[in-house]
Amino acid sequence: xxxxxxxxxxxxxxxxxxxxxxxxxxxxxxxxxxxxxxxxxxxxxxxxxxxxxxxxxxxxxxxxxxxxxxxxxxxxxxxxxxxxxxxxxxxxxxxxxxxxxxxxxxxxxxxxxxxxxxxxxxxxxxxxxxxxxxxxxxxxxxxxxxxxxxxxxxxxxxxxxxxxxxxxxxxxxxxxxxxxxxxxxxxxxxxxxxxxxxxxxxxxxxxxxxxxxxxxxxxxxxxxxxxxxxxxxxxxxxxxxxxxxxxxxxxx
Amino acid sequence: xxxxxxxxxxxxxxxxxxxxxxxxxxxxxxxxxxxxxxxxxxxxxxxxxxxxxxxxxxxxxxxxxxxxxxxxxxxxxxxxxxxxxxxxxxxxxxxxxxxxxxxxxxxxxxxxxxxxxxxxxxxxxxxxxxxxxxxxxxxxxxxxxxxxxxxxxxxxxxxxxxxxxxxxxxxxxxxxxxxxxxxxxxxxxxxxxxxxxxxxxxxxxxxxxxxxxxxxxxxxxxxxxxxxxxxxxxxxxxxxxxxxxxxxxxxxxxxxxxxx
Numbered sequence: 001x002x003x004x005x006x007x008x009x010x011x012x013x014x015x016x017x018x019x020x021x022x023x024x025x026x027x028x029x030x031x032x033x034x035x036x037x038x039x040x041x042x043x044x045x046x047x048x049x050x051x052x053x054x055x056x057x058x059x060x061x062x063x064x065x066x067x068x069x070x071x072x073x074x075x076x077x078x079x080x081x082x083x084x085x086x087x088x089x090x091x092x093x094x095x096x097x098x099x100x101x102x103x104x105x106x107x108x109x110x111x112x113x114x115x116x117x118x119x120x121x122x123x124x125x126x127x128x129x130x131x132x133x134x135x136x137x138x139x140x141x142x143x144x145x146x147x148x149x150x151x152x153x154x155x156x157x158x159x160x161x162x163x164x165x166x167x168x169x170x171x172x173x174x175x176x177x178x179x180x181x182x183x184x185x186x187x188x189x190x191x192x193x194x195x196x197x198x199x200x201x202x203x204x205x206x207x208x209x210x211x212x213x214x215x216x217x218x219x220x221x222x223x224x225x226x227x228x229x230x231x232x233x234x235x236x237x238x239x240x241x242x243x244x245x246x247x248x249x250x251x252x
Numbered sequence: 253x254x255x256x257x258x259x260x261x262x263x264x265x266x267x268x269x270x271x272x273x274x275x276x277x278x279x280x281x282x283x284x285x286x287x288x289x290x291x292x293x294x295x296x297x298x299x300x301x302x303x304x305x306x307x308x309x310x311x312x313x314x315x316x317x318x319x320x321x322x323x324x325x326x327x328x329x330x331x332x333x334x335x336x337x338x339x340x341x342x343x344x345x346x347x348x349x350x351x352x353x354x355x356x357x358x359x360x361x362x363x364x365x366x367x368x369x370x371x372x373x374x375x376x377x378x379x380x381x382x383x384x385x386x387x388x389x390x391x392x393x394x395x396x397x398x399x400x401x402x403x404x405x406x407x408x409x410x411x412x413x414x415x416x417x418x419x420x421x422x423x424x425x426x427x428x429x430x431x432x433x434x435x436x437x438x439x440x441x442x443x444x445x446x447x448x449x450x451x452x453x454x455x456x457x458x459x460x461x462x463x464x465x466x467x468x469x470x471x472x473x474x475x476x477x478x479x480x481x482x483x484x485x486x487x488x489x490x491x492x493x494x495x496x497x498x499x500x501x502x503x504x505x506x507x508x509x510x511x512x
Contacts, residue, residue: 013510020511023420077351080506100345103270105277114273117266118350 002090002169002200004052004075009084011045011074044070046225047084052203054090057196059212059233060205061240062222068205071222072096072172075203090200093119093168095160108143108150108158109134115162129165136161136187157184164191171199175206209237253498259353267356271363289368290375293323300441313383314473320379321469322440324372328406329461330431332365336410337417337424344512354505358410366403373399373468380472387475394477398467405464405490408497415500418511438462460489 016039045067052058060068073079074086076094101118102111112133116126134143137157142150150158173192189211196202196215206212212219212233219236221229229236278289297320304310304319336358340347343357373395386392417423438461439447447456456462463485470478 020421021419022422023426024422026420073348076349078348079509094349096349097345101349102345103273103277106273110269110273114266114269117269118263118346118352120262122265 002054003087004050004089004170004201004203005085005087006048006050006074006081007085007087009045009048009074009081009086010043011070011079012082013042013044014039015042016040043225045074045081048225048227050220050227050230052201054200056218057202057216058204059216059219059236060203060222061207061209061212061219061236062228063244065224066222067225068222069096069174072174072203072205076172088170090169091120092170092172093163093166094172094174095163096172096174101159102147102155104148105146107146108137108139111147111158112143112162115159116165119163119166121166133161133165136165136191138184153181153184160188160191164195168195168199170201171195171203173202173204173206209241213237256353256355260355260359263352263356266352267360267363270360271367274360274364275367290372293320293327293372294375296323304441317376317380317383317473318443318469319441320372321376321472322465324369324376325402325465325468326435326438326440326461327372328365328369328402329409331368332362332406332410333413333427333431334424335361335365336413337427339410339414340418340508340512347509347512354508355407355411355501358414359407361410361414362403362407365406366399369402370399376472384473388471391471391475391477394471395468398471401467401486401490402464404494408490408493411497411501412493415504415508418508434459434461438465440465460485463489 048071060071062068070079072094073096074081075088076092076096077086077088101115103114106114109130112130113123113126116129121129137143137154139154139157142154143158147155147158192215202216204212204216216233218231219233220227221236221240229239297316300319301310301312301316304315305312339357339361340354343360346352347354347357377392380386413423413427437455438459439456444456444462444466447453463482466482467478467486470476470482
């Protein structure tokens with residue numbers, strides 16, 4: 001039974017204006033009570049209430065910095081909400097920042113194993129999946145080289161193949177497909193469609209509105225950390241597009 | 253707490269494979285392999301033995317194993333702390349993508365250090381056997397719980413170092429300086445009795461590392477199982493460190509990602 005519920009979830013980031021603080025600076029500040037490196041608060045998410053049920057395919061749209069990726073990370077359990085409740089039932093598999101999370105000096109095969117383990121595989125299950133994953137990446141002999149020498153597109157192929165080789169109950173995807181070449185994008189889209197058919201619940205962030213219309217049935221429009229509108233994909237995309245064009249004509 | 257340990261156990265393939273990867277990466281193309289990590293304490297032992305035996309009339313066969321045992325243990329603790337400072341930055345890309353118990357990143361550091369320590373210990377045993385034979389082989393069995401105790405200590409130190417370095421980025425430099433000073437306040441290159449003879453015995457009482465060193469040295473060098481008092485101090489030190497580490501993780505684990 002896959003289910004996601006966010007009940008009035010807010011997330012505030014507190015960052016220092018000038019990078020990390022040192023212990024010496026911290027002690028001096030306590031003594032003199034002056035702030036040369038003040039904390040800034042960033043309201044990433046504000047009172048987000050969402051409910052997703054099994055069988056749904058949700059798309060998330062919004063401007064840059066609206067909180068789409070942050071929302072996905074809260075769903076994945078990476079950021080704890082500052083307020084509100086997060087309830088997620090089901091095994092989560094996520095595709096964020098796909099070029100991260102590699103051991104650079106290890107080969108493609110070894111990295112397949114490491115990422116697989118992190119997703120909950122065991123040595124037996126991953127061994128069976130290694131060849132199918134390798135075939136999907138189409139990287140051939142490059143898999144024997146350290147990942148340090150891969151291009152961004154090759155990393156995307158590898159990471160995408162590994163992440164989609166598991167059977168997820170809940171799949172969270174964050175704008176990952178932009179780097180691959182055209183042939184790979186086609187394959188990836190097909191694989192996503194297969195996964196969508198197999199996964200019970202999918203949340204997808206994308207700026208590719210055509211993709212969203214094809215893959216998702218409901219959409220969420222995020223605006224400056226708030227949920228502006230939730231509804232059927234076509235409706236949301238229309239509203240979002242109109243708002244963007246209205247904004248442009250106002251500025252012009 | 254139980255569910256946390258279960259969660260760590262669940263991703264055991266992940267951190268075990270990373271430890272193997274770390275060890276392999278360090279020695280991927282080197283002839284000696286892991287022997288390189290032993291080169292430093294062995295060289296230090298040779299130099300210190302040459303100096304101290306000439307200058308202070310120590311016997312080589314007593315002094316060399318003594319110094320090597322002390323250096324091996326000291327290096328273990330030192331490398332675990334200094335690598336532990338970076339463990340969360342090295343694992344940052346995993347932390348940002350997959351929620352996992354944060355204790356596994358210091359665990360990776362501690363396990364790598366333990367492997368090197370076990371190798372160094374092997375060399376110490378061989379050296380001691382070569383010079384003196386083993387007076388009491390059964391005493392060596394006490395090394396097994398000692399190694400386990402040291403591992404818990406190392407893991408806790410790595411947690412504390414890692415978390416501290418995330419919050420205050422100069423932690424690593426401060427620990428380097430601190431450990432350099434501590435090196436001379438700890439009887440590694442000189443005997444414990446030398447301090448007590450000069451009325452500096454209180455240093456021994458204040459320094460928690462002394463009892464851990466004695467747990468390693470006594471079974472090998474003197475063939476004796478350490479006294480209950482030594483065990484008590486060592487276990488108390490490790491328990492306090494482990495509890496501090498556990499408490500730190502419990503309180504700060506959720507917020508750590510905001511500081512990375």
